[in-house]
Amino acid sequence: GAVVSQHPSWVICKSGTSVKIECRSLDFQATTMFWYRQFPKQSLMLMATSNEGSKATYEQGVEKDKFLINHASLTLSTLTVTSAHPEDSSFYICSARSPGTGEAFFGQGTRLTVV
């Protein structure tokens, strides 16, 4: 299947700082990528849809100024958590769908802890 790689796997940052998470499609081009967030013992919730060359589409209730998304190439999307606070601590995971089959594949996820 297709490979989606996410980096870093975990990060600890101080409150008020910004953190960038990268998501790459390794063996296919992805004009669209998806960013999800998962709190402990909960399901995955879509935060935003990342569109190559245009603005991201954010789900209701997600602050676009706090979660900056950039999709500058067909294989890379980044999520920047700006001015992070402890309540932003969560598991963030990206996804892209294979252009051949439409099957969705996920990165390894990033566990963010804000202290």
Next chain:
Amino acid sequence: GIQVEQSPPDLILQEGANSTLRCNFSDSVNNLQWFHQNPWGQLINLFYIPSGTKQNGRLSATTVATERYSLLYISSSQTTDSGVYFCAVGDTGTASKLTFGTGTRLQVTL
């Protein structure tokens, strides 16, 4: 938006037992996938099954799209099957998002 409910929410099995996990969805879909989330959070693709039946080793899945449900069967369970199982639904197309179900947390004991 579409609602996706999974049952049971929690399941404890002894090694070697069989189980059936269910995924109900509230609207027509063209895409349905099953995932296993391991203890490190990684989502492992199990099945891409918008309709019909598929089998992969000890796992099999059936989706009855007209009745808006899918079933995941695990036979001869092993401790490595432990984790959370999610179904996710959506439309076809690479720009279409997936909506995740509530998940089933499975623990397989010796």
